Each structure stands twice: as C-alpha cells, then as structure tokens.
Amino acid sequence: MATSAPPLGRRLDWQTVRVESTEPLGRRARLLKLGVTDWPGHLPGQHADVRLTADDGYEAQRSYSIASAAHEPGVSLAVEHVEGGEVSPYLTTEIRPGDAFELRGPIGGYFVWEAANGGPLYLCAGGSGIAPFKAVLEHRERFARGVPTTVLYAVRSPEHAMFAERINALATSDPALQIVWTYTRAAPKSWRGYARRVDAAMLRETAPRPDARPLIYVCGPTPFVELVASTLVELGYAPESIRTERFGPSGE
C-alpha cells in the first residue's frame, strides 16, 4: 500500500528552546524563562522534560514543572539547586540567556487544576514542589478568584522559599486565598507560625474539613509527598480526592 495515512494526532517530540532570561528565586533556586516556538498552551500543574546534550554527546534528562500559567508569556521553570546534582546546578548556576537546550512538553493531564474544577482547594508543597502550584495560583487569580484555597508550603528556611513575594502578594489581595508557611530547619527570629516538619496536627489545623470535600494536591520530594498523603488519608480525606506528584529524593 503506497498511501501513508495522515497522523491521527500529535505525538510529543523534543523541541529546541532558548533561555530568554533568568532570575534568582530566593537564594537556592532560579527561574528560567524560556522562549518556545511550538507550544500548544498548557494546563496549571503540567510539567516538561528537559534534555541536555554535552558537546561530546553525553546527555541527561530531568522533569520540571511549568511554573507559569498559560496566559503568561513564555514558559517558566523554577529549578532548585540540589547539592551534588547533575542537572540542577547547571540550570541554576551555569546557564545564561541565549543558551539553548531541548524541552518536551507540556505533559501530564492528571496533576492539573483548572478553574472549572472548583474547590475548596488545598495545596501542599515541599520545597520546589511549589512550582506547579505557582501556575495554579496564577491561573486561579486570573480565572477563579474566590475559590477557597489554602496553600501549605514547607521549606527549610525563608531563603529556601521560591516565589515568596508573589505568593504573599496574591494572598494579601484575596481573602479567599490563605498561605501557611512552615520552616522545617530555620525560622526567622520573630516567627510565630509553624517551625517544624509537616505532621498530622498541622494538616488538621490548615486543611479544609473532610466534609467540605476539598480537592487536594501534594507535590515535592518523595518522602514529603508520601508522608503528607498518607497522613491525610488517616485524617479521613478520601484517597481519590488527593493527587500527588513526587519529585524524587531532592530538596524539601
């Protein structure tokens, strides 16, 4: 048969992207703004794969959440510097505007939240796990202000926090949005909030009650996600209402 049928849909392929700008996110992370040419738009919570190829052909591949909402220009990744890591130190300290690498995305339709999904919304982030929620919060601000939302954000210290100013600003102007911080290693001197690892008491105090049937998203290092998700189930939240995304060993 000589006819070749047209493709039914589009399989995702790698594309070359260029770094447009970078800016520090706290003291340990960096925001990379990428110029993409072939981008269908994305949903809050989706991620992309990054592939780096060295001049001798060696390659490394990692996943990063898309930290910008679709209505913002370009695609932003928020990368935390993982000590001893192979890829994140390159992305946070070496890469400069104008550099190019490969990106495959947007991907994943499971760990996403859109205005139409409603609330109440409970977002639990450990360390760089805040990245997909940054996109969720920008999307919510634009399309779903008023959806009752609580963010529980666990970071080692204030300087480990990403997007602190932006997230606090979003919350100040919106009474339906509450940000709860917990500093797991070092809190500021005058700090009166949580200064410990996330535990059952903290989740009970900050999450909407189970009978409010919140939509729950948990994201961050694997041990953090495991602990938060299993504790929430013990506290009576329906397992199917909890969506998780595990980042692996790094961070928190």
Place this chain on the structure above:
Amino acid sequence: MNNQNRPIARGFRGRRTDPANRARVPPGQHVTQDFPVLSAGPTPHVPLTEWTFSMHAGNTPLGKWTWAEFQDLPHTHITVDIHCVTKWSKLDTVWEGVTIDALLEAAGLTAPPTAHVMAHCDGGYSTNLPTADLVGGRGMIATRFADAPLAAAHGGPARLLVPHLYFWKSAKWVRSFEFITAERPGFWESLGYHIYGDPWREQRYSGD
C-alpha cells in the same frame, strides 16, 4: 535516534570525570565516583534467617543454602570495574562473595548442567546469562562491597556479580538460578535490551 542535530547545552558536563586511562573504559561510558542506585522496584528486606539461595534445572533441585550455610562456602575477593548501561562506569570496585565455580562444586557439579541460566530475584526481577560467562572465576554471588556487608539498596544481602557484562546482568537481591537449555530473555532483555550485553561491543539494545 542519533544526536547529531541536537543543540549543545553550552558548558554542560554532567557529573563525569575523565578516566586517567581512556582505554580502560568501554565505548560510550563515563567514569563516576558515586554508586548510583537503579532498581526496578522497591528495595526488599528479607531477614537473613529467611534468606536462601538455590539452584535447579527443570524440576531437579541442585543445591540450596541458608545464609549461615552460604557463609561457610569458600569466599573470594575481587577488584573489578563495573559498567552500567546508563553510561556510568565505576573503577576498582572491591567485592567479596562466593564464585559460581565454588557454588557448583559445593553442589557436587563439575560443570554447569546447561548452557544458560536465568537468575531470579526478590521483587520479581530476572536476567539471563550463558553459563560459560559465570564460570572460570567470571561470576560470583557477592555479599560484601568495599569491605562491608552489601547495602540493601545495592542488592544486599546478595547480588549476582558478572562485571564483564553490563551491570543489569549483575542482578540485585538474587535468590535462585534456574538452569535452562534454551536461552530465554530476562526482565530487561525481553523489553528491548540486548540478550548478552557486552559493554566492549556496546551491546546495549537488542539489534545493536
């Protein structure tokens, strides 16, 4: 898929160091100082009191050792380079264990009963090997690494060690040998990885 037309990530090197002697490292491999962990599943923790290693061919049992009995078999030290199909190599790794030669002898066998073996592991992993690659001091069941008991994450209490083949052949958490006459692909070999896996001939994938 070739990577000729890919953009080069300027200044990206990864976690690699250059070996003092390039000829010592198979093609496409890079030297690492770490010992990366790669598993097809969660790390099993079988108590040593329940651990056994056994060998069989068809329905015929050929030998079975408890942990204590295994400790009484003659042990061998080796220092070897290991090569993972994900392109890292680690040089001068020090292992201790029981060679397959010693195991066969303990089972009263003078030679492997068949031309091939399937190694079976806790967690459902398996890998196939020609028995010729296991004898003559070329394969062992290793229980110690760098002068300490082999860590569970690296395959402890015992893993197969066949350093002249890609490291997926050195099955972690090995528990039995099934001697087979006809070659049959194991866990990765049935999913596109090379049936033999010689790093010096860069046999990564089926078809290489």
Place this chain on the structure above:
Amino acid sequence: MDTLDANELDGNAAAGLLASVFVLDATRARIVCAACGHDAALAEQRAFALELGAVLRCPNCADITVRIASTRHGVFIDMRGAQVVHFV
C-alpha cells in the same frame, strides 16, 4: 514488606516518554492491576527505573502493571500486569 525509596517516583514522571508514543494523555488512563484488581490512574502507579524507561507498579500490591523501555530502536511497552488500560 517493602520500604520507601527516596528516589521512587510516580507515573507522572513517565508522562513525557508515554506522550512520545500515545496521542491521548496516558497519565489519566485507568489501570486495573492484573494481580489484585486495584483500579488507579497511571499517574498513581509507583514508578521505578526511569533511567531505563519505566517500571510502573500497582499502588496497592506493588506488582508490576506496566513496563516501558526506551531504546535507540524504539519504545517497548509490556502491559501484561494490567488487566485493562482505560484511556479517558
């Protein structure tokens, strides 16, 4: 019993590889485990060996549901551990 490995991931981490093969989003596909009958999204499977492809395991019984290998000769997928894969 198995313990948690910090480098364990979930099915989301295989999303890119799967999207290079399937036109529909595979992370939302429902998988019925052939061993225990547990029904969960692909994104909810436990994920291992991402360096070689992906080994996905049932979140209930840890049996393998899907194995994927990405080689230079193509992508191999073994779904014997899934009774049903339901793309939505």
